[in-house]
Amino acid sequence: MNILVCVKQVPDTTIIKIDPVTNTLIRSGVPSILNPFDGYAMEAAARIKDKAPDTKIVIVSMGPNQAEEVIRECLAMGADKGYLVTDRAFGGSDTLATSYILSCAVKKMEELEGKFDMIFCGKQAIDGDTAQVGCELAEHLNLPQVTFALEAEAAPGRLEVIREFDDGKQVIGIQYPCVITFTKPSFDPRFPTIKSKMKARKAEIPHLTVDEFPGINRTAIGLKGSPTRVKTTFVPEQKKGGVILQEESNEESALKLVSLLSEAKII
Numbered sequence: 211m212n213i214l215v216c217v218k219q220v221p222d223t224t225i226i227k228i229d230p231v232t233n234t235l236i237r238s239g240v241p242s243i244l245n246p247f248d249g250y251a252m253e254a255a256a257r258i259k260d261k262a263p264d265t266k267i268v269i270v271s272m273g274p275n276q277a278e279e280v281i282r283e284c285l286a287m288g289a290d291k292g293y294l295v296t297d298r299a300f301g302g303s304d305t306l307a308t309s310y311i312l313s314c315a316v317k318k319m320e321e322l323e324g325k326f327d328m329i330f331c332g333k334q335a336i337d338g339d340t341a342q343v344g345c346e347l348a349e350h351l352n353l354p355q356v357t358f359a360l361e362a363e364a365a366p367g368r369l370e371v372i373r374e375f376d377d378g379k380q381v382i383g384i385q386y387p388c389v390i391t392f393t394k395p396s397f398d399p400r401f402p403t404i405k406s407k408m409k410a411r412k413a414e415i416p417h418l419t420v421d422e423f424p425g426i427n428r429t430a431i432g433l434k435g436s437p438t439r440v441k442t443t444f445v446p447e448q449k450k451g452g453v454i455l456q457e458e459s460n461e462e463s464a465l466k467l468v469s470l471l472s473e474a475k476i477i
Contacts, residue, residue, distance in 0.1 A: 211265045211364060213255045214319070214326040216312060216344070217248040217284055219277040220337040228443045244280040247332025251392040253399040254362050255330050256288040262364060266290050268323050270315055272300065272308060278415050285410035286402030293319055297419040302433030305338070309346035310430050314423040316351060327386040328369060333358055333393045341391070348389035355389040356382050362390055 222241040252269075259265040269284045269292040271277045281292035295315045303311060320326060329351075331344035341357075348355035360379065361372040373380040374393055384390075402410070420426060429435055453470065457463040471477045 211258070211262060212324055212326045212328075213258065213265060213267050214316065214329045215248070215252050215255050215267060215269050215284065215289065216329065216331045216347070217252065217269055217271045217280050218245045218332075218335050219243070219271065219273050219280040220245045220335050242276065242279070244283050245332050245335045245337075247334060247336070247392060247394070248280075249332070249399040250395060251330040251332050251390075252284050252287055252289065253395075253397070254359070254390075254392055255328075256400060258362065258364050259288060265364075266323070268319060268326070269293070270295060270312070270319065272296070272303075272312060272315070281415055282410040282413065283402070285413050286406040287400055288406070291323065292413065292415045293418055294415055295418045297421075299420045299428065299432050302436060303431055304436035304438035305340050305342040306346060306438070307431050307436045309343045309350055311423075311426075312343070312347050313350035314426050315418055316347075318418060318422055325387065327388075328362075329353070329387070329389045330362075331389065331391045333391040344389060344391035351389070353387055353389050354384055355391070356384055357391045359390045359392045360395040362392075 219242045222243055252267075255265075255267045259267060267284075267289040269281050269289045271281050271292070272295040274296060275294070277296070278292075278294055281294060285292055293315070295311060300307075300311055316326065316329065329347065331347065333344065334341035335343070345355060345357065356371045356373055358374040359371045360374050363370045365383070368383045368385050369388060369390070371382045371384060371390060373382055420428070420431070427435075455463040455466050457466055468477070
């Protein structure tokens with residue numbers, strides 16, 4: 211069984227910088243991490259591999275050379291191979307262009323690694339919060355998809371997915387091949403061992419450039435191929451201070467709160 215996990219290196223959202231000219235994120239000099247939702251997708255794949263050790267997990271990430279770091283992090287968590295999709299021609303791609311590039315990368319990797327039974331993604335990246343790339347990737351590949359997954363378990367001929375729903379959970383069976391996007395489950399991704407980290411550090415990560423995809427539509431990639439336009443961006447002002455009410459009882463705290471709100475003419 212082959213599982214592809216799509217991951218992204220994102221800037222730490224506590225430190226955000228915006229290019230005032232292009233209205234895109236400045237990544238240079240900003241601490242980067244594995245997108246948390248992609249970590250949940252990786253953990254879901256690792257749990258399937260725990261039960262079926264012959265499962266192969268392949269990682270793909272699109273970004274600059276430094277994105278190798280999150281690929282190695284996933285390798286340390288149990289993935290078997292990793293690819294970096296990187297080229298200046300891909301720079302500035304919005305979600306539509308990114309998903310198209312990734313769909314081309316999937317077809318190339320399937321030539322090298324065999325057909326993927328499952329493609330796992332995080333439901334969204336914390337730097338853009340669009341929740342579009344995984345869904346668009348499924349459309350580009352013409353594959354069925356399940357979104358907002360919490361857990362997934364491989365069954366004969368299909369994947370059984372527990373999905374977060376508005377007023378509870380759904381259990382959905384979906385045939386292979388398929389695309390699944392994951393949200394936060396009740397557990398955290400596993401911690402890699404020192405041995406697995408050392409092995410991941412030495413792993414070779416092949417780079418896939420635009421020249422690896424001879425049939426790619428070059429007008430549909432990069433900033434020029436992205437229909438989305440960011441008109442303005444800003445960093446929200448961080449408000450400091452606040453009042454903590456620590457009265458003798460809850461009733462007294464409530465009365466104090468009402469008094470403070472009345473003085474501030476809020477109520």
